[in-house]
Amino acid sequence: MLSIKRLDLADARVLIEGAANKAREIGVPMCIAIVDESGNLIAFERMDGGKITSVTIAQDKAFTAAAAKKATHDYNAVNVPGSLAFGIHTEVGGRVSSVGGGMPVVVDGDVVGGIGLSSGTPQQDMDCAQAGIDHFLANRG
Amino acid sequence: MLSIKRLDLADARVLIEGAANKAREIGVPMCIAIVDESGNLIAFERMDGGKITSVTIAQDKAFTAAAAKKATHDYNAVNVPGSLAFGIHTEVGGRVSSVGGGMPVVVDGDVVGGIGLSSGTPQQDMDCAQAGIDHFLANRG
Amino acid sequence: MLSIKRLDLADARVLIEGAANKAREIGVPMCIAIVDESGNLIAFERMDGGKITSVTIAQDKAFTAAAAKKATHDYNAVNVPGSLAFGIHTEVGGRVSSVGGGMPVVVDGDVVGGIGLSSGTPQQDMDCAQAGIDHFLANRG
Amino acid sequence: MLSIKRLDLADARVLIEGAANKAREIGVPMCIAIVDESGNLIAFERMDGGKITSVTIAQDKAFTAAAAKKATHDYNAVNVPGSLAFGIHTEVGGRVSSVGGGMPVVVDGDVVGGIGLSSGTPQQDMDCAQAGIDHFLANRG
Numbered sequence: 053m054l055s056i057k058r059l060d061l062a063d064a065r066v067l068i069e070g071a072a073n074k075a076r077e078i079g080v081p082m083c084i085a086i087v088d089e090s091g092n093l094i095a096f097e098r099m100d101g102g103k104i105t106s107v108t109i110a111q112d113k114a115f116t117a118a119a120a121k122k123a124t125h126d127y128n129a130v131n132v133p134g135s136l137a138f139g140i141h142t143e144v145g146g147r148v149s150s151v152g153g154g155m156p157v158v159v160d161g162d163v164v165g166g167i168g169l170s171s172g173t174p175q176q177d178m179d180c181a182q183a184g185i186d187h188f189l190a191n192r193g
Numbered sequence: 194m195l196s197i198k199r200l201d202l203a204d205a206r207v208l209i210e211g212a213a214n215k216a217r218e219i220g221v222p223m224c225i226a227i228v229d230e231s232g233n234l235i236a237f238e239r240m241d242g243g244k245i246t247s248v249t250i251a252q253d254k255a256f257t258a259a260a261a262k263k264a265t266h267d268y269n270a271v272n273v274p275g276s277l278a279f280g281i282h283t284e285v286g287g288r289v290s291s292v293g294g295g296m297p298v299v300v301d302g303d304v305v306g307g308i309g310l311s312s313g314t315p316q317q318d319m320d321c322a323q324a325g326i327d328h329f330l331a332n333r334g
Numbered sequence: 335m336l337s338i339k340r341l342d343l344a345d346a347r348v349l350i351e352g353a354a355n356k357a358r359e360i361g362v363p364m365c366i367a368i369v370d371e372s373g374n375l376i377a378f379e380r381m382d383g384g385k386i387t388s389v390t391i392a393q394d395k396a397f398t399a400a401a402a403k404k405a406t407h408d409y410n411a412v413n414v415p416g417s418l419a420f421g422i423h424t425e426v427g428g429r430v431s432s433v434g435g436g437m438p439v440v441v442d443g444d445v446v447g448g449i450g451l452s453s454g455t456p457q458q459d460m461d462c463a464q465a466g467i468d469h470f471l472a473n474r475g
Numbered sequence: 476m477l478s479i480k481r482l483d484l485a486d487a488r489v490l491i492e493g494a495a496n497k498a499r500e501i502g503v504p505m506c507i508a509i510v511d512e513s514g515n516l517i518a519f520e521r522m523d524g525g526k527i528t529s530v531t532i533a534q535d536k537a538f539t540a541a542a543a544k545k546a547t548h549d550y551n552a553v554n555v556p557g558s559l560a561f562g563i564h565t566e567v568g569g570r571v572s573s574v575g576g577g578m579p580v581v582v583d584g585d586v587v588g589g590i591g592l593s594s595g596t597p598q599q600d601m602d603c604a605q606a607g608i609d610h611f612l613a614n615r616g
Contacts, residue, residue, distance in 0.1 A: 150242050151559065174560050194483060196481075201477045209595055232387075277433065278456050286428060287428055
């Protein structure tokens with residue numbers, strides 16, 4: 053029997069809060085998705101002005117990060133022609149994302165969920181995802 | 194040019210709060226989705242213990258209610274063999290739902306969004322959706 | 335070699351005009367789709383206030399009517415449990431519709447296209463589809 | 476509550492007219508799609524001779540431009556291996572397009588819809604999309 057550690061809804065809200073704070077700081081309204089360690093959505097918020105395409109993209113980035121236990125920018129780095137991983141972004145019905153902005157949430161070495169941001173540049177999305185994780189890790193008891 | 198009224202994120206949180214309060218009262222952890230008047234997701238929360246299937250079902254119910262301007266239980270009533278509307282539940286890639294629990298959010302006669310609940314019985318889902326709407330309408334300025 | 339008769343864009347506009355006139359008469363803003371004899375879209379209009387779900391549903395009704403050479407309400411009549419056709423509405427990725435409102439456009443015994451309406455009751459959708467066809471047939475040279 | 480500006484059907488027809496005029500001028504029959512600010516179709520025309528693949532591609536380009544608030548040729552520029560945005564074209568079920576020919580329609584700084592063209596070269600599609608926007612902006616009251 054396995055024992056799985058998983059983000060709860062309260063954790064998800066803290067992750068969103070940290071990411072949204074950063075998004076407001078840089079002036080880019082974002083879509084923010086938090087999934088559990090299996091890639092299933094726990095919480096989502098579209099800040100006023102966030103993009104419609106990002107509703108799905110944020111969720112796909114979070115899904116990828118948690119379910120593949122890998123940041124989407126790490127997939128980006130190997131998703132180049134000639135690399136054996138090229139084409140990974142069309143897998144799982146296209147839900148695997150190789151666009152920066154999805155990161156696994158790791159606690160004590162275990163992936164317990166994922167966070168995905170979309171609406172800015174990939175770098176802005178990554179910065180906000182990281183801010184969400186930092187805020188979460190700083191506020192755990 | 195048209196001028197459209199739409200729920201903002203703060204409104205969406207109030208709708209979720211009202212629905213979640215009711216869900217706690219009846220002891221059924223729910224998935225709760227809020228969409229805008231075009232059916233696009235604004236906010237989502239899966240209460241701890243909410244069902245995984247309900248992650249999608251709650252969103253589809255909210256989508257249906259807003260985008261078709263009709264409660265999903267009203268579609269349910271006409272989605273019977275022999276009715277001219279039979280089969281509506283498989284439309285739009287199966288996103289149209291005829292399972293009770295999705296309701297349009299109406300302000301001053303305009304559909305401004307939709308709420309969708311899933312994880313309980315359809316009647317429980319409907320009760321929580323209505324509780325979310327009641328809470329929202331009672332707390333508008 | 336086959337020789338195929340097909341609606342052109344001017345024909346499609348006349349079909350839309352006739353359907354929209356009827357929609358205005360009954361006070362229901364509609365989504366109106368016209369497809370060719372192969373089921374591919376020629377023209378589409380969403381009247382101001384038409385439903386978002388109907389964007390797809392109108393197209394699916396028109397597709398079904400032309401590509402299957404059968405009105406969607408005729409599929410509805412046989413899409414009942416126990417009938418050998420039951421379940422037809424989930425075929426072709428769910429694009430086959432058994433909800434009233436899609437009709438083939440027939441000229442000299444040949445199906446040359448299809449019209450699909452959505453946003454009202456199925457009967458209203460059917461009435462507007464028929465009005466589009468009547469207007470088209472009355473205005474051919 | 477948010478207040479949103481959106482193209483109406485009359486606006487959409489003017490956009491199509493401008494794009495179609497340009498298409499006739501360069502002798503390339505086009506598929507032309509107009510969507511609202513949320514990416515949902517308002518109007519579509521396939522000029523006689525327009526390509527069947529373009530029925531969907533024109534809609535996807537218009538969807539992308541409006542829903543992501545970005546021209547598809549701007550996505551094209553960053554959708555190269557090694558860029559953090561690489562792979563964006565397979566997102567949202569493949570509806571995000573990075574092929575030139577989709578442009579947001581902007582009025583007073585707000586994205587109020589999108590236009591998508593397909594059947595020519597990407598540059599021809601872009602020229603016709605721009606012609607549609609120019610015609611629309613020149614004919615607003």
